[in-house]
Amino acid sequence: MTIQDTPLVRRDFLRGALATAFAVPLAGTIASCAGSGTAKSTAPTGSRSAASSAKNPFGMPASSTVDAVIFNGGYGIDYAKFAGKMVEKEQSGATVKVSPATKIAQELQPRFVGGNPPDVIDNSGAGSIGIATVLSQLEDLKDVVDAKNYEGKVIKDTLYPGVLKPGTFGDKLAAINYVLTVFGVWYSASLFEQHGWTVPKTWDEMMDLGAKAKKEDKYLFCWGKEAATYYLTLAIGSAIKEGGDEVRLALDNLKEGCWSLPAVQDVLKAMEKIIKAGYVKPGGSGTQFTAAQAQWSNAEEAILYPSGSWIENEMKKETKKGFKMTGAPAPTVTTNSKMPYEALHSAAAEAYIVPTKAKNAAGGKEFLRAMLSKDAATNFAKNILSSTIVKDTVPADGFGSTALVSQTKMLEAAGDKVFTWGFVDFYGMNTDLLVLWNTFLDGKSDVATLTKGMQQLTDKIRNDDSIKKVEVS
Amino acid sequence: MTALGTGVAPGSTKPARTRRRPGKKLTFDKVSFFLVFLGVPVVFYLAFVVSPFVQAVYYSLTDWSGFSPEMNFVGISNYRTLLGDGTFMKSVGNSITLVIVLPVVTIVLSLVLASFVTVGGSSHGRIKGLRNSSFYRVISFFPYVVPAIIIGIMWQQIYDPSAGLLNGVLTRLGFQQFSSFPWLGDERTAMVATMFVIVWGFVGFYMVLFVAGIKGIPAELYEAARIDGAGRFRTMTRITIPMIRDNIQTAYIYMGILSLDAFVYMVAMNPGGGPNNSTLVMAQQLFSTAFTQGKFGLACAMGVVLAAITLTFAGLVFVVNWLTGGHEDITE
Known part of the structure; x- marks a missing residue:
């Protein structure tokens, strides 16, 4: 979902x-025309x-x-x-x-x-x-x-x-x-080989890689304003692997305090550390997302990008020659996470x-x-x-x-340890979440603010009786 | 009236009646003329403007999802929802900010420019604009020729934090703090940056409008003012503005309605509503409520609110214009 x-x-x-912009702004009027059909x-x-x-x-x-x-x-x-x-x-x-x-x-x-x-x-x-x-x-x-x-x-x-x-x-x-x-973090196999880097399997390794990238004058991550929530997807995926199904169910069923679960908090804090360390390319909140993605796939200013497997097709024309785009699963917080590293958000x-x-x-x-x-x-x-x-x-x-x-390969390695969630789209939360995540990635808010904001959104939907809920198991 | 009334009272009514009589006869010519030039437009207007509007008002009182023929009447609950909806209220606030700032800035700027290219030239000899004024006139009209959506996309690129023209120029000039500064991604600058683009796009058009108005003012007025010792600023406030008052009022209303909409610019530059929804406008919120959330009833309620605000705005402009002396017609 x-x-x-x-x-x-x-x-x-x-x-x-473009298409949206050409539509008559008073959509109410269009709507009414459409309704008149018997x-x-x-x-x-x-x-x-x-x-x-x-x-x-x-x-x-x-x-x-x-x-x-x-x-x-x-x-x-x-x-x-x-x-x-x-x-x-x-x-x-x-x-x-x-x-x-x-x-x-x-x-x-x-x-x-x-x-x-x-x-x-x-x-x-x-x-x-x-x-x-x-x-x-x-x-x-x-x-x-x-x-x-x-x-x-x-x-x-x-x-x-x-x-x-x-x-x-x-x-x-x-x-x-x-x-x-398949969702994960994507990188250039050739670039990693050239510098002798390995794909980080935990957030600690991620920090280390960030330092190494900094030495080469590169950033660890970059983001675009319409796609800030790709980092939320990465965070949720990582948190579910760390804390297991209970995290997934809590989030998907909009449970009270779901964003304060330890696994979720650990991941968000790890991300905050990366942001505060300056390993994320600044300015993403004002960058169009494909332009941001090209900073990774073409200019190689950032070395990792969290996304889904559509990324190859999407950036086909803007990928450096010999880039060898490769995906890896989301990192975990600890090495003894509830689900193995190979578990996959797909x-x-x-x-x-x-x-x-x-x-x-x-x-x-x-x-x-x-x-x-x-x-x-x-x-x-x-x-x-x-x-x-x-x-x-x-x-x-x-x-x-x-x-x-x-x-x-990732799918084969994961076997049946494949998971996904749907609440963000089913309840149409992406637009509101984007706002919070752009601010967070920009370094202008912290984990507490982000958690509070996401919890408020979640609570608002849970308590709104006019929205039909879908029970996930 | 009284002076006339005494002498010609008995006779005056008769010729008047005979004069009016042929007007009452409905010949085929007249009826067909009415039908074609009055009836048909009215029917079109009723069918395509008034009836959808009435329908939208009705839908705003229902919980219509937009994808099924069924709907329930829910009274004013949609409006109540809107009042309690923080995001929508924020978008109303943004729209109102736009409607306050944009017309004033655009009109003042274009008025000044129009004055420069028409009457702001040398203070000796004939009344004329600055040298090369026709060149400036063409240049400033350029942005208006470009479609709004292209303007939006273009400026989004110019504002790009890493590869954009603006930050490129600023950092080259030594303002290092602007490297990677997200103009459209920072809450403090997003709205101002967007407003700038809209003003940029319209100044040329309104300038041309005002130029036409100023050209209609007899040059003698300016000459007389000049002889009386009036400077450029005084000429502008005492002659130009009062003489093209109607143009300014019309421009104000047009620009105001455009600012209340502003949909194209906002969608092109910040489709998500901007950082912390700082550039979200009502039309955007309406669109996503209808088409992505499937709440057409609620969206119609937003449309009604938007229409009410637009009408209020137009009314206010008329009232203000009247109160500030617009009813004393000085041209006659």
């Missing part, structure tokens, strides 16, 4: 800003579907059209068109219409109100629909993962562990997040949803079945250099990408 929000900050923000009563999907069979497990009507709206961001939509072709081949007479969209919420809002949403949506990017808003209008996708893929294997057995968690709300699998993302992004009121919801599910088949997943990995949630689609050479290889 965390990543559902990270696209908000990571992906081509300028484009987002809701057509659509026939329940069941009545329009054909009998289900092994070849057509969801009973997609013969010769029907599937209307897929795909977020057109860093991944493009070609991979979805590829899957669409597969559906057309498998279901004779079917047509799959793949249309791109950049502002999902704005573009699809009238269709949701009008009762004719698309059959399948890639709900991603800066303008994605808050999943809590439409949760009750979505199909349960459990039957998709229970079905067999185009190679005849049950889909759920072909997936990496834990990848369905971000899309599960209560007992409903409302979204299938397609792209596997989740899936690009949430695919199927609205219940869609004309051809069965077709939407069929589309997802094609996407989760080996051919489509391999095609994605090969062209985008990112892994999908489908296992064994990346060869040992990672199609020539060191980042992709390290991602696979």
